Amino acid sequence: MTDPTTPRTTLTRARVLGTAVALADREGIDRLTMRSLAAELGVEAMSLYHHVANKEDLLDGVADAIAGEMQVAVADLPAPAPSEWKAALRRRILTAREVMLRHPWAPGVFESRTGFGPQIVRYTDGFVGLLRLGGLSHDLVHHAMHALGSRAYGFTQELFDPAGSGDADASPEMLAQMATEAPHLVEMLAHIAHDPPGATLGRCDDQSEFEFGLDLLLDGLERRAAREPGA
Amino acid sequence: MTDPTTPRTTLTRARVLGTAVALADREGIDRLTMRSLAAELGVEAMSLYHHVANKEDLLDGVADAIAGEMQVAVADLPAPAPSEWKAALRRRILTAREVMLRHPWAPGVFESRTGFGPQIVRYTDGFVGLLRLGGLSHDLVHHAMHALGSRAYGFTQELFDPAGSGDADASPEMLAQMATEAPHLVEMLAHIAHDPPGATLGRCDDQSEFEFGLDLLLDGLERRAAREPGA
DNA sequence: ACCTGAACACCGTTCAAGT
DNA sequence: ACCTGAACACCGTTCAAGT
Numbered sequence: 001m002t003d004p005t006t007p008r009t010t011l012t013r014a015r016v017l018g019t020a021v022a023l024a025d026r027e028g029i030d031r032l033t034m035r036s037l038a039a040e041l042g043v044e045a046m047s048l049y050h051h052v053a054n055k056e057d058l059l060d061g062v063a064d065a066i067a068g069e070m071q072v073a074v075a076d077l078p079a080p081a082p083s084e085w086k087a088a089l090r091r092r093i094l095t096a097r098e099v100m101l102r103h104p105w106a107p108g109v110f111e112s113r114t115g116f117g118p119q120i121v122r123y124t125d126g127f128v129g130l131l132r133l134g135g136l137s138h139d140l141v142h143h144a145m146h147a148l149g150s151r152a153y154g155f156t157q158e159l160f161d162p163a164g165s166g167d168a169d170a171s172p173e174m175l176a177q178m179a180t181e182a183p184h185l186v187e188m189l190a191h192i193a194h195d196p197p198g199a200t201l202g203r204c205d206d207q208s209e210f211e212f213g214l215d216l217l218l219d220g221l222e223r224r225a226a227r228e229p230g231a
Numbered sequence: 232m233t234d235p236t237t238p239r240t241t242l243t244r245a246r247v248l249g250t251a252v253a254l255a256d257r258e259g260i261d262r263l264t265m266r267s268l269a270a271e272l273g274v275e276a277m278s279l280y281h282h283v284a285n286k287e288d289l290l291d292g293v294a295d296a297i298a299g300e301m302q303v304a305v306a307d308l309p310a311p312a313p314s315e316w317k318a319a320l321r322r323r324i325l326t327a328r329e330v331m332l333r334h335p336w337a338p339g340v341f342e343s344r345t346g347f348g349p350q351i352v353r354y355t356d357g358f359v360g361l362l363r364l365g366g367l368s369h370d371l372v373h374h375a376m377h378a379l380g381s382r383a384y385g386f387t388q389e390l391f392d393p394a395g396s397g398d399a400d401a402s403p404e405m406l407a408q409m410a411t412e413a414p415h416l417v418e419m420l421a422h423i424a425h426d427p428p429g430a431t432l433g434r435c436d437d438q439s440e441f442e443f444g445l446d447l448l449l450d451g452l453e454r455r456a457a458r459e460p461g462a
Numbered sequence: 463a464c465c466t467g468a469a470c471a472c473c474g475t476t477c478a479a480g481t
Numbered sequence: 482a483c484c485t486g487a488a489c490a491c492c493g494t495t496c497a498a499g500t
Contacts, residue, residue, distance in 0.1 A: 125413035147444035182356035213378035216451035
């Protein structure tokens with residue numbers, strides 16, 4: 001398989017992670033295995049273990065590489081005035097979301113991480129900085145981070161796909177049975193009109209739904225901030 | 232292994248799913264394999280395939296079994312007056328959360344599902360019914376479902392653990408390095424005091440954080456509902 | 463109809479050995 | 482120090498065969 005005339009680039013952690021991201025983009029996250037990644041790099045599986053501790057560490061690195069992309073995208077945004085913290089935060093999150101939309105598998109990897117990589121730390125620090133600029137107390141900033149959760153990184157993990165249930169998957173008799181058992185749900189599904197698929201992360205997580213939930217949270221935070229003593 | 236004197240209970244889907252839940256509770260979701268589940272039932276792995284299509288179907292069934300527990304817990308709640316929809320919804324969600332807290336692995340399984348099982352449908356229908364009772368339009372109900380996301384089912388999937396970073400895992404030199412690279416984040420971490428672990432889903436998702444985010448969203452929805460034409 | 467045992471096509475990872 | 486090949490201990494799942 002390996003062409004001996006090709007000048008053999010040395011394996012580095014950065015090259016391993018970069019190739020892993022490219023492979024996940026091209027083949028999907030399920031096809032990213034130690035063996036397939038090694039083959040992509042023209043190397044044996046065990047060689048990877050000199051640059052990543054194990055698969056968990058590989059995925060930690062992959063998540064951090066994505067966070068690095070977000071950090072780059074976000075670095076271009078202008079520094080806001082304190083009064084514009086909310087708009088700036090919104091802008092920042094939607095910019096991060098653009099990066100996520102380029103890597104549809106990335107939300108799943110982010111959700112499964114426990115470690116805080118250096119790029120994730122940098123992105124998050126800028127995030128906290130903006131909230132502090134807006135005058136929010138440390139306590140409120142902390143609450144805000146939990147309340148926003150994955151939305152701070154530009155995605156939400158959808159649970160089920162209500163549109164999918166009303167779509168092609170659901171047979172007529174299934175819908176009829178649902179109508180008696182779940183009248184409210186069926187009635188709501190009949191009222192749903194979704195964006196065309198493709199521009200989405202997950203199945204029903206389209207841009208307008210993401211922004212609706214985000215604005216609900218940001219408006220609430222702004223209100224809480226205004227109510228804080230000393231603000 | 233199998234004691235021939237024991238009257239052999241027939242294998243049913245319900246018994247397979249119930250045993251799967253018990254096994255996940257006892258050993259963790261990673262230890263729930265087709266082989267281990269079969270052994271627990273005193274049967275060969277392949278016998279399971281007569282009651283579940285494959286492992287995905289098994290996990291769909293497991294998620295729906297948990298939703299069934301939620302449905303039972305929630306059925307006891309009194310029917311509210313229309314004006315009390317928000318308090319009733321809050322109560323319902325926190326009741327669902329109690330079920331989730333009994334099965335710490337369940338959030339991960341819920342997140343990975345795509346199908347809508349019958350018990351999940353029933354729980355969700357009751358949820359939609361409460362929002363409709365409150366006078367919200369179908370459109371707003373739909374937005375609300377997306378905005379709440381997993382919170383409607385009583386959990387949030389935490390991304391990283393900021394407390395863990397400031398806790399035992401972080402070495403002093405790591406914190407010192409972080410202080411220069413992420414001053415806002417480090418300063419915030421210094422102000423955090425968390426509930427004792429054990430009563431949590433995930434690592435930093437304690438009850439008060441869950442309720443803070445939930446109230447932010449419910450308050451926002453109430454405000455949007457009051458602003459709707461014809462409400 | 464229901465259950466079995468062996469086998470297949472994968473995983474991540476260890477280990478001892480090469481250069 | 483870096484990379485290799487074989488092997489280990491698992492997976493989910495197929496298949497043909499039993500009762």
